[in-house]
Amino acid sequence: MGHGRRIAYFDGIRWVTGLGNINWFKYASPVTFYGLAGRMIPWFSAAAAVLAVAGIYIGFFVAPTDFQQGEAYRIIFIHVPASWMSMFIYVVMAVWAGFGLVLNTRLSSMMASALAPTGAMFAFIALWTGALWGRPMWGAYWVWDARLTSELILLFLYIGFMALQAAIDDPRRADRAGAVIALVGVVNVPIIYFSVLWWNTLHQGSSISVTKAPAMAHIMLTGMLVMAIAAWMYTIAVVLVRVRCIILERERHSAWVADLVKEAK
Amino acid sequence: MLDVSGLECVRGDRRLFKDICFSLRPGALLQVHGPNGSGKTSLLRMLCGLVAPAHGDIQWQGSSIRAMGEEYFRAVTYLGHLPAVKDDLSALENLLISAELSGIQLSEEKAIVALRRMGLGGREMLPAKVLSQGQRRRVALARLLVAGTTLWILDEPLTALDSAAVQLMQTIMEEHLRKGGMVILTTHQELSVPGVTTQRLELAP
Amino acid sequence: MSDAGMFAILRCAIRRDLVLAMRRRADVLTTLFFFVIVVSLFPLGVGPEVNLLRSMGPGVVWVAALLASMLSLGRLFSGDHRDGTLEQMLLTPQPLPLLVFGKVVAHWLSSGVPLVFMAPVLGMQFGLSQDAVLVLMATLLLGTPVLSMIGAIGAALTLGLRGGGVLVSLLVLPLYIPVLIFGAGAVEASASGLGAQAHMSLLGAFLVASLLLAPWATAAALRISME
Numbered sequence: 001m002g003h004g005r006r007i008a009y010f011d012g013i014r015w016v017t018g019l020g021n022i023n024w025f026k027y028a029s030p031v032t033f034y035g036l037a038g039r040m041i042p043w044f045s046a047a048a049a050v051l052a053v054a055g056i057y058i059g060f061f062v063a064p065t066d067f068q069q070g071e072a073y074r075i076i077f078i079h080v081p082a083s084w085m086s087m088f089i090y091v092v093m094a095v096w097a098g099f100g101l102v103l104n105t106r107l108s109s110m111m112a113s114a115l116a117p118t119g120a121m122f123a124f125i126a127l128w129t130g131a132l133w134g135r136p137m138w139g140a141y142w143v144w145d146a147r148l149t150s151e152l153i154l155l156f157l158y159i160g161f162m163a164l165q166a167a168i169d170d171p172r173r174a175d176r177a178g179a180v181i182a183l184v185g186v187v188n189v190p191i192i193y194f195s196v197l198w199w200n201t202l203h204q205g206s207s208i209s210v211t212k213a214p215a216m217a218h219i220m221l222t223g224m225l226v227m228a229i230a231a232w233m234y235t236i237a238v239v240l241v242r243v244r245c246i247i248l249e250r251e252r253h254s255a256w257v258a259d260l261v262k263e264a265k
Numbered sequence: 266m267l268d269v270s271g272l273e274c275v276r277g278d279r280r281l282f283k284d285i286c287f288s289l290r291p292g293a294l295l296q297v298h299g300p301n302g303s304g305k306t307s308l309l310r311m312l313c314g315l316v317a318p319a320h321g322d323i324q325w326q327g328s329s330i331r332a333m334g335e336e337y338f339r340a341v342t343y344l345g346h347l348p349a350v351k352d353d354l355s356a357l358e359n360l361l362i363s364a365e366l367s368g369i370q371l372s373e374e375k376a377i378v379a380l381r382r383m384g385l386g387g388r389e390m391l392p393a394k395v396l397s398q399g400q401r402r403r404v405a406l407a408r409l410l411v412a413g414t415t416l417w418i419l420d421e422p423l424t425a426l427d428s429a430a431v432q433l434m435q436t437i438m439e440e441h442l443r444k445g446g447m448v449i450l451t452t453h454q455e456l457s458v459p460g461v462t463t464q465r466l467e468l469a470p
Numbered sequence: 471m472s473d474a475g476m477f478a479i480l481r482c483a484i485r486r487d488l489v490l491a492m493r494r495r496a497d498v499l500t501t502l503f504f505f506v507i508v509v510s511l512f513p514l515g516v517g518p519e520v521n522l523l524r525s526m527g528p529g530v531v532w533v534a535a536l537l538a539s540m541l542s543l544g545r546l547f548s549g550d551h552r553d554g555t556l557e558q559m560l561l562t563p564q565p566l567p568l569l570v571f572g573k574v575v576a577h578w579l580s581s582g583v584p585l586v587f588m589a590p591v592l593g594m595q596f597g598l599s600q601d602a603v604l605v606l607m608a609t610l611l612l613g614t615p616v617l618s619m620i621g622a623i624g625a626a627l628t629l630g631l632r633g634g635g636v637l638v639s640l641l642v643l644p645l646y647i648p649v650l651i652f653g654a655g656a657v658e659a660s661a662s663g664l665g666a667q668a669h670m671s672l673l674g675a676f677l678v679a680s681l682l683l684a685p686w687a688t689a690a691a692l693r694i695s696m697e
Contacts, residue, residue: 156644163637167633170276173694177691177694177695180627180687180691180694184645191648192645192647192648195647196651252278313561335563335565336563346554350555351490351550354489362482363558365478365482366483366558366564368562
């Protein structure tokens with residue numbers, strides 16, 4: 001591009017990044033991110049707590065008793081947000097891992113590693129709450145419906161990612177290998193979901209499906225959304241804590257960590 | 266033709282070396298010295314392009330080897346610690362297959378000539394698992410004779426070789442250097458390749 | 471590099487691995503016997519009731535094929551890794567995905583194809599009709615290459631790691647599930663008269679996608695593991 005246009009392009013970038021008055025690339029270094037993360041954690045934790053209380057209040061007290069399912073249905077206020085978060089986190093994890101692989105930035109890979117356990121936890125919660133919902137509804141804890149089965153497979157994908165990273169000693173190889181499996185996984189998740197959906201609709205004539213919830217009252221949807229955002233805030237807070245630990249671990253030989261330890265003493 | 270600047274290697278937690286700079290011109294031999302664990306093998310693997318350096322740049326004929334990709338491999342032969350010889354194949358098969366996979370046209374006669382030169386005459390057809398360590402290394406070294414590459418990167422090539430074979434290697438390297446080739450090697454033994462200026466690189470721990 | 475040159479390199483890679491597999495026939499045969507044994511365990515576990523076995527048959531054969539394929543992944547790269555030839559492959563001027571493709575094809579020819587030919591014998595154990603057996607063989611023929619291609623990614627990522635075999639299973643089995651669903655589902659669909667075309671086309675699509683994409687992922691994984 002012409003000289004003048006090139007200058008305009010870079011001026012645009014500077015303007016946009018200058019917009020927040022923050023030089024974002026500074027925070028791509030683990031050292032500076034450590035401080036930033038530390039400052040952000042209290043805010044996100046508070047937001048999570050407030051929203052969770054609000055969500056539970058809506059879900060368990062405000063939302064009306066369901067005509068068909070009685071009180072037991074209220075567990076969807078935990079099940080559905082957990083399920084959404086488990087899928088959302090997997091995609092975010094794959095994106096961070098992809099950045100780490102392509103751009104060679106350490107912090108991106110650390111974020112991916114920090115996200116995995118939380119995502120796995122939400123998948124686990126979604127599975128348990130789904131089973132607990134199934135029992136009063138359909139008389140069985142596990143009915144192999146499409147959503148729960150793909151949730152189970154998603155849990156396996158998370159565990160695979162974490163197991164692979166745990167098995168590799170060299171942090172660089174662990175980051176990059178994890179990125180490959182996360183990217184392969186994220187490409188496969190839609191394929192797996194649709195395969196399982198097909199399998200389920202073929203084998204179970206009448207769809208006994210956890211997704212076939214009755215038409216949602218507006219307030220129920222609000223409750224689920226509030227809980228979902230609460231879960232999101234919680235995730236950010238927890239991931240920031242975890243990534244700070246990973247940073248300390250990876251950088252334990254460097255001077256700034258030694259200073260931190262001295263200050264703490 | 267090979268220019269290295271500011272090379273740094275980090276393995277796990279430790280920084281093995283930093284700020285390695287040197288240049289190699291046709292006909293040059295570089296010996297890398299250093300105690301065990303100083304990163305000699307890592308340096309050689311970086312020079313081949315197997316490992317990306319933490320910092321620094323390696324340039325072959327003016328272009329970065331990262332950018333060159335597979336083209337760089339056309340100019341390099343690397344021999345590592347392991348002889349890269351398949352036990353279930355014969356020495357001849359090993360040589361022919363490794364040449365074919367590298368895209369080198371190698372006739373059976375030329376392969377046999379190379380193996381004979383390396384002292385494996387009469388053993389070309391035996392499966393490599395019955396050869397001794399030294400003989401397997403000779404099969405690996407025979408690849409140098411047929412590869413036709415400019416830059417040889419050799420990690421302790423003289424291991425398990427008897428003195429006759431060491432002499433042979435020195436002669437082979439001298440021929441290669443005289444034709445304008447380059448050699449980088451690590452060795453614990455002292456090499457004397459006549460008529461060639463040897464550059465030395467010391468890796469301190 | 472000309473197309474003819476590429477093809478010659480591919481042929482060389484396939485031939486090399488096939489020769490090596492032939493000289494180590496025991497490894498290849500043990501995979502096959504494992505397949506047969508696992509399949510034979512199921513009737514022993516659930517009883518010889520014919521209708522039950524007939525409905526379970528395709529699924530059981532497919533699960534056994536998955537497990538057998540996964541077990542055989544261990545020898546895809548580890549032999550070459552141990553004697554240094556894998557490192558040399560990373561240093562050839564050829565595109566690494568091409569060499570990987572050749573290795574996986576050879577691996578499939580020596581591990582996957584025998585499973586296809588065992589299917590009639592195993593179908594007999596489960597009382598499957600002749601048509602069902604033919605559909606089963608066709609799905610295995612389309613599906614086992616996909617298993618090899620995807621499995622290669624897992625094998626490349628776990629190169630040289632402790633707990634290798636179990637770790638590969640953990641990584642690769644979730645990715646195998648769509649192939650399992652449509653492979654076994656095809657036989658059932660054809661048995662119930664619905665026709666297996668949709669399943670077969672999907673298996674075909676998986677095959678094409680994995681042939682095109684898996685070698686790249688595997689090559690990247692190899693370079694990462696060999697650093």
